[in-house]
Amino acid sequence: MNDTMEVQSALAPGSYFFTGNEAAAEGAIAAGCRYYAGYPITPSSEIMERMAQRLKEVDGVFMQMEDEIASICSVVGASWSGSKAMTATSGPGFSLMQEALGYGVFTETPLVLVDIQRAGPCTGQATKVGSGDLMQAKWGSHGDYQIIALSPWSVQEMYDQTIEAFNLSEQYRVPVFVMADEAVGHLRERMDISPLVQTRNRYKKSGAAPFGTEENDGVPPMPSFGEGESITVTGSTHNEFGVRKTDDPAVHERLVGRINNKILNHRENIIQSEAYSLDDAEVIVVAYGFTARSAFFAVDQLRKSGKKVGLLRLKTIWPFADGLINRIGKLGKKLFVPEMNSGQVYGEIRKYAGCEVIPYHQTNGRIIHPKDIIAHIERII
Amino acid sequence: MARDLDAYLRQEVKSTPFCPGCGHGILMNIILRAIADMELDMKNILFVSGIGCAAWIPSPHFNGDTLHTLHGRAIAFATGAKMANPKLKVIVISGDGDLTSIGGNHLIHAARRNTNLTVICANNMIYGMTGGQVASTSPLGTITATTGEGNPYRPFDLCRLVLGAGAEYAARFSVTQPLVLMAAIKKALGMEDFTFIEALSPCPTQFGRRNKADSSVQMLKALMQDCITREQAKGMDKDLLKTKIITGEFHHE
Numbered sequence: 001m002n003d004t005m006e007v008q009s010a011l012a013p014g015s016y017f018f019t020g021n022e023a024a025a026e027g028a029i030a031a032g033c034r035y036y037a038g039y040p041i042t043p044s045s046e047i048m049e050r051m052a053q054r055l056k057e058v059d060g061v062f063m064q065m066e067d068e069i070a071s072i073c074s075v076v077g078a079s080w081s082g083s084k085a086m087t088a089t090s091g092p093g094f095s096l097m098q099e100a101l102g103y104g105v106f107t108e109t110p111l112v113l114v115d116i117q118r119a120g121p122c123t124g125q126a127t128k129v130g131s132g133d134l135m136q137a138k139w140g141s142h143g144d145y146q147i148i149a150l151s152p153w154s155v156q157e158m159y160d161q162t163i164e165a166f167n168l169s170e171q172y173r174v175p176v177f178v179m180a181d182e183a184v185g186h187l188r189e190r191m192d193i194s195p196l197v198q199t200r201n202r203y204k205k206s207g208a209a210p211f212g213t214e215e216n217d218g219v220p221p222m223p224s225f226g227e228g229e230s231i232t233v234t235g236s237t238h239n240e241f242g243v244r245k246t247d248d249p250a251v252h253e254r255l256v257g258r259i260n261n262k263i264l265n266h267r268e269n270i271i272q273s274e275a276y277s278l279d280d281a282e283v284i285v286v287a288y289g290f291t292a293r294s295a296f297f298a299v300d301q302l303r304k305s306g307k308k309v310g311l312l313r314l315k316t317i318w319p320f321a322d323g324l325i326n327r328i329g330k331l332g333k334k335l336f337v338p339e340m341n342s343g344q345v346y347g348e349i350r351k352y353a354g355c356e357v358i359p360y361h362q363t364n365g366r367i368i369h370p371k372d373i374i375a376h377i378e379r380i381i
Numbered sequence: 382m383a384r385d386l387d388a389y390l391r392q393e394v395k396s397t398p399f400c401p402g403c404g405h406g407i408l409m410n411i412i413l414r415a416i417a418d419m420e421l422d423m424k425n426i427l428f429v430s431g432i433g434c435a436a437w438i439p440s441p442h443f444n445g446d447t448l449h450t451l452h453g454r455a456i457a458f459a460t461g462a463k464m465a466n467p468k469l470k471v472i473v474i475s476g477d478g479d480l481t482s483i484g485g486n487h488l489i490h491a492a493r494r495n496t497n498l499t500v501i502c503a504n505n506m507i508y509g510m511t512g513g514q515v516a517s518t519s520p521l522g523t524i525t526a527t528t529g530e531g532n533p534y535r536p537f538d539l540c541r542l543v544l545g546a547g548a549e550y551a552a553r554f555s556v557t558q559p560l561v562l563m564a565a566i567k568k569a570l571g572m573e574d575f576t577f578i579e580a581l582s583p584c585p586t587q588f589g590r591r592n593k594a595d596s597s598v599q600m601l602k603a604l605m606q607d608c609i610t611r612e613q614a615k616g617m618d619k620d621l622l623k624t625k626i627i628t629g630e631f632h633h634e
Binding site: 077231 | 394
C-alpha cells in the first residue's frame with residue numbers, strides 16, 4: 001500500500017570517515033528528512049549541528065527550539081504538514097519528550113527520534129556511555145501503546161538504521177527511535193554510502209478515513225494539512241475521522257487495540273537480528289548496541305581458544321523479539337546478557353527464553369570491555 | 382444581518398460543548414466572521430489548539446484542518462506545521478492557562494522569532510475545564526478553587542508580555558466588544574508576523590459563581606463596565622483604574 005522508491009544518495013557514493021552522529025544526520029537526509037527540530041544536549045548535539053548545515057543544502061527546514069518539548073511537538077506538526085521530520089536528544093531530553101511521543105503514537109504520526117544514550121539516571125554523567133533508556137523508550141509515556149526502537153552497533157548502522165527508521169515510521173505511522181549508545185554516537189570509523197537509497201513515502205488516499213481501517217491491525221492512509229481534506233487531529237480518543245469520542249468505550253477499545261496490533265501483528269516483518277556461531281554454542285551471548293561489538297570480539301577470542309560460544313545480536317529492541325528468544329531458549333543453551341544498564345533487556349529475555357539466562361550489568365559510565373565478557377563466560381562455560 | 386456560516390463549520394459536529402453563558406461561543410462566531418469577511422479559504426487554514434475549554438473552539442468544529450494538541454504546546458506544534466508548509470495560514474486558538482502558563486515559554490519564543498502565527502487567547506482568567514483553579518491571569522483577590530481567601534498574586538498583562546518578547550501586534554478586547562475584536566482579528570490575520578489577540582471571555586460557571594457574578598448577564602455587564610479604552614483611562618482615579626481592564630491595540634515600538 002505504501003509507496004517505496006529508490007532515490008539517489010544525497011552524498012556521492014563511496015567511503016566516508018564519519019562519527020555515528022554525523023552518519024545519523026546523513027541517513028536522515030538520505031531518507032528524505034526535510035524538517036529537524038532540536039535542543040542542544042550532550043552527547044547528541046552533533047546531529048543537530050550537521051542537520052542545521054545539511055538541511056540548508058537540500059532546501060529543508062531546521063529549527064533550534066526553546067526546549068525539547070517544543071522540539072518534538074514541532075516535529076509532529078511538521079509531519080502533519082507533509083514533511084519527514086526528526087529530532088535527536090539524550091536521556092533528560094527524552095524524558096521531556098515523553099508526553100508528546102504519546103501524542104505521536106495516538107495520532108499515528110510518522111517521526112524519527114535518535115536517542116544518544118548517556119549514563120543516567122537524571123543528569124548522571126552527561127558525556128559517558130549508558131544503555132539505560134530502553135525501558136523508557138517502551139514505557140515512557142502513559143497508557144498502552146507500541147513504538148519501534150532500533151539499536152545500532154556501528155557508524156554504518158547509524159546511517160542504515162536512521163534510513164530504516166524513517167521507512168518504518170512511514171509504513172506503520174508510528175514514532176521510531178534509534179536507540180544509540182554514546183559510544184556509537186561518538187565512534188568514528190569507515191562507512192560506505194551506496195548510490196541508491198530505498199525510501200518509503202506515506203500512503204495517501206483522498207477522502208479516506210485517516211484514523212481507521214477495516215482491519216484491526218491496519219495502517220490508515222495519512223493526508224497532510226493544506227490538501228483540502230479538512231483533517232481533524234486530536235490526542236483525545238477519536239473515531240476513524242478524528243472526531244473526539246471521549247465517552248464511548250467501543251471507540252476507545254478499538255483505537256487502542258489497533259495502534260498496538262498494527263505493530264505487534266507485524267513483528268516478524270519489523271524485527272531484525274544477526275546470529276554468529278550459534279550452531280554448536282553452549283553459551284549464547286545476547287547483546288545489542290555498542291555492547292554487541294565487545295561481545296562479538298569476545299566470542300571471536302573464545303572461539304579461537306576452543307570455547308563453544310555464539311552471539312545473537314538484537315538490531316530491533318521494540319517490538320521485542322519474543323518468538324526469536326523463545327526459539328533460541330529451546331536449544332537448551334545458557335544465555336549470557338551483558339548490558340550497560342541494570343538488566344533492562346535481560347528481564348525481557350528471561351520472560352521468553354525458558355532456559356538459564358545470566359545477566360551481566362554495568363552502570364559505571366564505561367563500555368563493557370571484551371575481557372570482562374571473556375572472564376565471565378569462562379566462569380560459566 | 383444574519384450570515385450563513387455553515388460552510389465554515391464541520392457539518393457532522395454542530396453542537397458546541399460550552400456552558401450556558403460562556404463567552405467562547407461568541408468568540409467562535411467572531412473568528413469565523415472575520416475569516417468570512419476576509420474571504421480566506423478554510424481549506425488553506427490550519428487551526429491549532431491546546432487543552433482546555435477554549436481549545437474546543439476550533440476542534441473539531443471548524444471546517445478547515447484542525448490540530449488539537451497537548452496542554453500548553455499548541456504554539457510549538459503550530460510552529461512545526463507552519464515552517465514545514467509556509468503556504469498554510471496557521472491560527473492558534475486556546476485558553477489563558479494553556480497558552481500563558483504551561484505554554485508560556487512557547488508563547489514568548491514564538492513572539493521572539495516572529496513566527497507567522499496569529500494566536501488568539503480566550504482569556505477567562507481561570508482554569509475552567511478542571512474546576513475553577515487560579516490562573517496566571519486571575520486578578521488579585523479572585524476567589525478560586527485553590528485560592529479560597531483570594532488570589533495573592535498579580536496577573537500577567539498578556540499584551541505587554543508578548544510585545545516585550547517581540548510580537549509585532551497585540552490587541553485586547555472583550556467578547557462584549559465584538560466589532561472592535563473582529564477588526565483586531567482581521568488586522569492580525571492580514572499581517573505576516575507573530576500577532577496576538579487577547580479575547581476576554583466570561584466564565585460564569587467557574588469564575589462568576591465564586592466571585593459574586595453567577596449569572597451570565599451579570600458577568601457580561603461587569604465586562605462591559607470594566608473594559609475601557611486607553612483614552613478613557615487617561616486621568617482616571619488610580620484606585621478606580623485598578624478595577625478596570627484597558628482594551629485596545631498595542632503595537633511593537
